[in-house]
Amino acid sequence: MSLLEFDAGVFHYPSRRELVYGKKGMVASSHPLASQAGLDILKKGGNAIDAAIAAAAAITIVEPGSNGIGGDSFSILWKDGEIHGLNASGHSPKNMTREAVMEKGEKIETHGIDPITVPGVPAGWVTLNQAHGKLSLEEVLEPAAKIAEEGFPVSNTVSNAWKRTFKILDKKRKDFPELETWFDVFAPNGRPLEPGEIWSSKGHARTLRLIAKTKGEAFYNGEIAEEIDQLSKKYNGFIRKEDLKDYQPEWITPISTTYKGYDIWEMPPNGQGIIALMALSILENIELKGKDDPETIHKQIEAIKLAFSDGQATISDLKHMEETVDRLLSKPYANSRAQLVSQEAKAAKPGLKDYSGTIYLAAADEEGNMISYIQSNYMGFGSGVVVPEYGVSLQNRACGFTMEEEHPNVIGPEKKPFHTIIPGFISKDEQAVGPFGIMGGQMQPQAHLQVISSMVDFHLNPQDALDAPRWHWDEGNKISIESVMPLNIVEDLIRRGHEVTIVPGKGLFGRGQIILRDEMGVLVGATEPRADGHISTW
Numbered sequence: 001m002s003l004l005e006f007d008a009g010v011f012h013y014p015s016r017r018e019l020v021y022g023k024k025g026m027v028a029s030s031h032p033l034a035s036q037a038g039l040d041i042l043k044k045g046g047n048a049i050d051a052a053i054a055a056a057a058a059i060t061i062v063e064p065g066s067n068g069i070g071g072d073s074f075s076i077l078w079k080d081g082e083i084h085g086l087n088a089s090g091h092s093p094k095n096m097t098r099e100a101v102m103e104k105g106e107k108i109e110t111h112g113i114d115p116i117t118v119p120g121v122p123a124g125w126v127t128l129n130q131a132h133g134k135l136s137l138e139e140v141l142e143p144a145a146k147i148a149e150e151g152f153p154v155s156n157t158v159s160n161a162w163k164r165t166f167k168i169l170d171k172k173r174k175d176f177p178e179l180e181t182w183f184d185v186f187a188p189n190g191r192p193l194e195p196g197e198i199w200s201s202k203g204h205a206r207t208l209r210l211i212a213k214t215k216g217e218a219f220y221n222g223e224i225a226e227e228i229d230q231l232s233k234k235y236n237g238f239i240r241k242e243d244l245k246d247y248q249p250e251w252i253t254p255i256s257t258t259y260k261g262y263d264i265w266e267m268p269p270n271g272q273g274i275i276a277l278m279a280l281s282i283l284e285n286i287e288l289k290g291k292d293d294p295e296t297i298h299k300q301i302e303a304i305k306l307a308f309s310d311g312q313a314t315i316s317d318l319k320h321m322e323e324t325v326d327r328l329l330s331k332p333y334a335n336s337r338a339q340l341v342s343q344e345a346k347a348a349k350p351g352l353k354d355y356s357g358t359i360y361l362a363a364a365d366e367e368g369n370m371i372s373y374i375q376s377n378y379m380g381f382g383s384g385v386v387v388p389e390y391g392v393s394l395q396n397r398a399c400g401f402t403m404e405e406e407h408p409n410v411i412g413p414e415k416k417p418f419h420t421i422i423p424g425f426i427s428k429d430e431q432a433v434g435p436f437g438i439m440g441g442q443m444q445p446q447a448h449l450q451v452i453s454s455m456v457d458f459h460l461n462p463q464d465a466l467d468a469p470r471w472h473w474d475e476g477n478k479i480s481i482e483s484v485m486p487l488n489i490v491e492d493l494i495r496r497g498h499e500v501t502i503v504p505g506k507g508l509f510g511r512g513q514i515i516l517r518d519e520m521g522v523l524v525g526a527t528e529p530r531a532d533g534h535i536s537t538w
Contacts, residue, residue, distance in 0.1 A: 003262065003426065003433055003455055004518045019463050020525040022537030027051050028513035028525050029361035030066070030439075032534035033152055034059040037143040038363055039536035046135040048365040049077065052373045053125045053133070057144035059359050060121075061204055062152055064186070065161025065380045066439075067359045069207060069219075070387070070394040072120040073375035074267045076254050076425040078432040079132050081368070083425065085267050087416075088124025088249040090117045091317075092398055093238040094413045100238070101403070101411055108398050108411060111169065111384040112176040113237030115396035117417065118247045119219075121375055126216040127249045132369075141212040148208065148391070151200030154193045157532050162192035165380045172384070178235040181386040182393070204391035220244045227387050228394070235385075254425065257281050257329055260456050262433070265425040266448075268325055269315045273422035276445035278307035280452060281334035286341060291458035294492030295343075297471060300453060301498070302341040304446050304473050305348040310337075311445075316409035317416040345477045345497035358421050358444075360437035362515045364523050370515065372423035372435030424448055426516075436462075438512030438528075443472055447510040462514040462526035470509040474501075482509055506530035 020026070025048070027038030038055035046054070052075070060068050072089040093116075101108055108115050129137045154162070166187060173179045185201070186192075193199055210218040218224050221244070229241035254265045257277040264280060266273025282303040288296045314323040327333065340346070358376035376395070377383075383396035400417030402409050409418045420441050426433040438447035447470060454465035469485040478499045481490055485502070494500050503509075511531035516524045527533030 003428070004516055004524065005459070017463060017527060017529065019461055020535040020537055022523040022525065023521065024366045024538050025051065025364060026515050026523040026525050026535060026537040027055050027361065027363045028515055028527050028533070028535045029055050029059060030359055030511050030513070030528065030531040030533050031059055031062045032532065033062045033147060034361065035534045035536040037147070039538065040143055041135065041140055042365060043538065044135065044139065046140065047133065047367060048363040048369040048371050049079070049128050049132040050135050050140050051365070052361060052363040052371045053128055054140050054143055055361050055363065056373060056375055057125065057141050057208060058147055059361070061144060061148045061201065063158055063359055064393065065158060065165055067375045068377045068382060068393040069121055070119040070382060070392045071375055071377035072395060072397060072419065072421065073124040073373065074271060074421055074423050075124065075128060076265055076267065076372040076423045076435065077132060078370040078425065083254055083265060083427070085252045085254040086124060086127060086249055087252050087267060088120035088127065089270060089416055089419050090120040090247060090397065091414050091416050092117050092412065093240060093243045095240070096238040096398065096411065096413050098403065098405065098411050107403055108401060110379060110396060110399050111172055111179065113178045113232060113235040113383070113385055115398035116232070116237060116239050116383050116385060116394045117397040118239065118243050119395060120247070120249060122211045122216045122219045123247060123249050125211070137215060138212040141208045145205040145208040148201050148205035151198040154195055154197050154199050155532050156195045159193055159195045161380055162186070166192040169384045176384070179384045181388050182381065182384045184388055185386045185391060186381070201391040203389050207390040207392055220247060224387065224390055224392065227390060231385065231387060255325055255329065259284055259452065261428065262456060263427045264452060265427065266422055268318055269321055270317050270416040271419045271422050272311055272315060272445055273424070274315065274325065274328055275307045275311040276422065276424070276448035277329055278310060278334065279303045279445065279449045281329065281331060282306055282338045282341070283449070283453065285335050285338035288453070288457055291454060291460065292486065292489065294489045297489060298345070298493060298496050298498070299341055300449060301471060301473055301479060302346065304449055306337045306340060307445070308473065309348040314408060315418050320408050320415065322408055343496065347476045358439035358441070360423065360439040360511070360513055362435040362437065362513045364434070364515050364517060366521070368432070370432055370435050370517070372425045372437055374421045374423045374437055374439060376421045378420070420444060422448070432517060434514065434516035436512065436514040438510040440508070440510035443508065443510040446473060447512060451512065462516060462524060466512050466514065466526050466528055472508055480508055
């Protein structure tokens, strides 16, 4: 049965949306203005890659509590019948040694000047555009620059993210004076923005146009780099303009596993996408009953726990990993791990050795090109440090390192940390099926597993797969469950030894997008009810 042949009506969860169909192009993102910016570029003659860049640039403005120019990105592209991956995540500064960090404290701080790593987003846009785009970068980034310059009304979702960050940083601003840069830019009236208020940022618009005009040179080896350098020196941070000057994204082949006839693709480490692939490989060896059967959910949870235990022990910058990707993804190893899944909840241990704000979007065009794209600042607005005149929030990805001296992901200079953000892609018989992704920290591989299983094992359509109630493995036997999960499932999981917390609200469980293409070339799009998700198509 094809992934595009749905068991309509068998599983239909309450949804605000139906599937969206299109022919010439489609952009799915977590904000209507971002999706529209991407569609505008498609209509101007751009391709899916141009559209994704336009949407990604726009969403740095309209959803600043989830991502920004000062963050990182990963992309999986299907272009001209081939799959490509771009790792545009930044490395740590040259002087960020474990010893230098230890001199300041026992851990890397989550906010402030210290956890800032080199931003990869602008270089990622430039590289994607130059290698695979059709329009100039100036054309592609201009819709976002206009939104930043003219302003837009803030939504409930965006306002709530603003308020969360305001509370967090307000408690820390006395100890971290550099956080005042965030308040100057994002709370100039001394408070976060309310829904419906107009937000604009002339500095953000200026930065986008400088990046476009100079092909990123202004950011990495020009006036913006100089400002980042001076800001870091002022507050005794690690990052310097030399770190920015040397940065280049990496083209890299995505990794995959087969799952019941489909090839599921993720980016290799330093991202955590391999955890989703390991969990799916384990699950492939386990009989699953109905979609809403408590035993199915129990087995999915146990599979993700086993995969996380190995991933957290081994994932780091690919150059520093001791275990190979092939070993982690081998089918015999997955089968051996599957044998550990029983009827009861178990705390998983690594089988190999003993040893936490994101946006996701997808785009497709009538030429057959498709892209799965994700970018993030981490923990909402990132470090809380902003380059004032340019509106750039700098990320705090050094928090992804560990201080354990013998761990492959130990903090160190010019090294990429364990990364949470992961784009996904599906193919079958060497043909593209389509991009998918669900943003949200540690939730991401867990949601990848749940959504792929829903579509492949139980033939849910993409929208129903995104709408379905989700679970989140926290640690040990602790799991969080969406409040809409049926009570009989919750009770069964408790009997099996899971320590269940029912969580109201939507923030913990991720926000996703899916675009699939059928054999006739028709595009099928689904978006997330847990966000301001929107699909623009024509």
